[in-house]
Structure formats: C-alpha cells, structure tokens
Amino acid sequence: MSYTPDYFRTLAAEKLTAERFQHTIGVEAWAGKLALKFGLNKQAAALAALTHDLAKQFSLTDQLAKAKEYDLIYYPEDLDHPQVLHGRIAAYVLENEYQISDRDILNAVANHTLGRPKMSPLEMLIYSADLTEPGRNFPGVDKLRQKLYHDLSRGTLACLEHTMQYLINNKKVIHPLTILTYEDLKHELSK
Ligand code: DGI
Ligand code: FE
Ligand code: FE
Numbered sequence: 001m002s003y004t005p006d007y008f009r010t011l012a013a014e015k016l017t018a019e020r021f022q023h024t025i026g027v028e029a030w031a032g033k034l035a036l037k038f039g040l041n042k043q044a045a046a047l048a049a050l051t052h053d054l055a056k057q058f059s060l061t062d063q064l065a066k067a068k069e070y071d072l073i074y075y076p077e078d079l080d081h082p083q084v085l086h087g088r089i090a091a092y093v094l095e096n097e098y099q100i101s102d103r104d105i106l107n108a109v110a111n112h113t114l115g116r117p118k119m120s121p122l123e124m125l126i127y128s129a130d131l132t133e134p135g136r137n138f139p140g141v142d143k144l145r146q147k148l149y150h151d152l153s154r155g156t157l158a159c160l161e162h163t164m165q166y167l168i169n170n171k172k173v174i175h176p177l178t179i180l181t182y183e184d185l186k187h188e189l190s191k
Contacts, residue, residue, distance in 0.1 A: 003098050005046040012050050015057045024053055026133035027126070030145075034125050038152050041122070047100070048108040048126045055089035063089060077175050084175055087112045115160065115181030124156040131159050157185045 005028070012024050028049040035045040055063060064082040067073055072088040091110035094100040108126040111119065115127050132144045144162060148155030160182040167174050 003047075003100060005043060005050055008047060008050040008054075012054065015054060017057075020053055020056060023133060023135055024050060026135040027052065027129050030133045031125055031129040034129060034148065034152070037149060038121060038125070040125060044102060044105050044108075044122060045125060045129075047102075048105045048112075048122065049129065051090055051094055052087060052109050052112045052126060052130060053090070055086040055093065058086075058089075066092075075176055077173060081173065081175060084113045084177075087114075114175050114177035115156075115185075116177060117180050117184035119156070119181065119185070121152060124152055128152070128156045128159045131163065153185065153189060157182070157189060160185065 009025070009028070013021055016024060028046050031045040031049040032042055034040075035042045055066070058066065060082045063085050064079070066089050067078070067082070067085040070089065070092045072085060072092060073079060078085060088110045091106045094109060095106055100106060104120055104122050107116075107120065108123045111123050112126045112130050115123070119127065128144075128148050132141055132148060140162065144155065144158055147158045160178065164174055164178060164182060167178075
C-alpha cells in the first residue's frame with residue numbers, strides 16, 4: 001500500500017470536521033503553489049499539508065495522553081498548552097502507522113505549530129502556509145502571503161512575528177520554541 005496525497009486527502013475528508021478539512025485542502029493548495037515557486041517537492045508539500053492537522057480530531061485530553069504515551073513532551077509549557085502537540089502526534093502516527101519515513105515530511109508535520117531552530121525549506125513552507133492559506137482572513141494576511149511568495153525565509157519570519165504579536169495582544173504565553181524559532185531565523189537572516 002502506498003500512501004499518496006490522494007489517500008490522505010480522502011482520510012482527512014473522513015476524519016476531520018468540514019471546516020478543518022477546508023483548511024487542510026487550503027494549506028495543500030497554497031503549499032503546492034509555494035513549492036512550485038521555490039523549487040520544492042510538490043508531492044512532499046501535499047503530503048505534509050494534508051496530514052498536518054490529522055491529530056486535531058482527538059480531544060485535547062486524548063492528545064495530551066497520546067503525547068505522553070509517545071514521549072512527545074519536550075517542554076513544561078507543552079503540558080499547559082496541549083494545543084501545540086497535535087503536529088508531533090500526527091508525525092508519530094505517520095511514521096509508526098503509515099510507514100512514512102521521509103524525515104523532512106515528518107519534521108514539517110511535527111513542527112507546523114511552533115517551528116524549530118534550523119527549519120528546512122519544507123518546514124518553513126508548511127509552518128507559513130498553515131497560517132496564510134486562502135481560508136485565513138485576519139488583518140495583514142495578504143501582506144504575509146506576498147512576503148512569503150517573494151521570499152520563503154523572510155516570509156516565515158514575518159509569520160513568526162505575526163504569531164508572537166497575536167499571542168502578546170491576547171495575553172497568551174509565547175511557547176519557548178516559538179521564541180527560539182524566531183530568534184534563530186532572525187539571526188540567520190541578519191548574516
Ligand atoms: O492547527 P491550526 O489551528 O491550523 O494552527 P496551529 O497548529 O498553528 O495552531 C494551533 C494552536 O496553537 C493555536 O490555537 C495557536 C496555538 N499556538 C501556536 N503557537 C503558540 C500557541 N499557543 C501558545 N500559548 N504559545 C505559542 O507560542
Ligand atoms: Fe495545526
Ligand atoms: Fe492547520
């Protein structure tokens with residue numbers, strides 16, 4: 001059995017709510033355009049896009065339990081904010097139940113919520129396409145899309161800045177990985 005984008009699109013349609021499925025195919029479409037623009041593997045982008053939120057079908061309580069069971073708790077903050085865990089859980093399931101072995105795809109899924117220092121182009125692509133897919137309509141999203149299409153790394157930095165500002169405005173805790181990702185990319189781009 002080979003697990004193709006078509007397979008995971010059907011799985012996502014079955015498992016996810018209609019709204020989350022719409023979001024998922026929005027990420028697939030936008031990630032596909034960006035992959036073409038930046039010379040990245042379109043099939044890999046589609047696979048990561050279609051699977052990135054698959055673990056969101058589980059309740060937060062179940063996500064927390066699975067993350068503990070699979071040894072996916074890396075920071076104390078993970079326990080206080082279990083909504084950041086679903087990417088890691090999806091990547092674990094893809095590797096262990098679907099025999100997906102492409103490390104870059106697994107990393108892109110695992111790190112789509114918080115990023116990580118030294119993200120690959122595919123990881124940046126999925127992180128940013130998730131925030132700016134066609135269904136998102138927050139103020140400034142078009143500017144982010146333009147920045148991204150122009151320059152993947154600088155666009156991703158702008159996405160991180162947007163997310164941090166959003167968290168500050170809403171008095172939410174900025175996860176340490178979000179900060180590390182931001183500082184790493186900013187440093188990388190200042191060289
Ligand atoms: O799964 P999505 O809704 O498509 O988007 P996501 O995976 O980027 O975000 C999932 C949730 O994680 C969303 O509610 C925002 C939250 N989040 C992302 N970064 C941080 C965060 N929450 C906190 N407290 N701190 C972060 O740095
Ligand atoms: Fe997500
Ligand atoms: Fe998402």
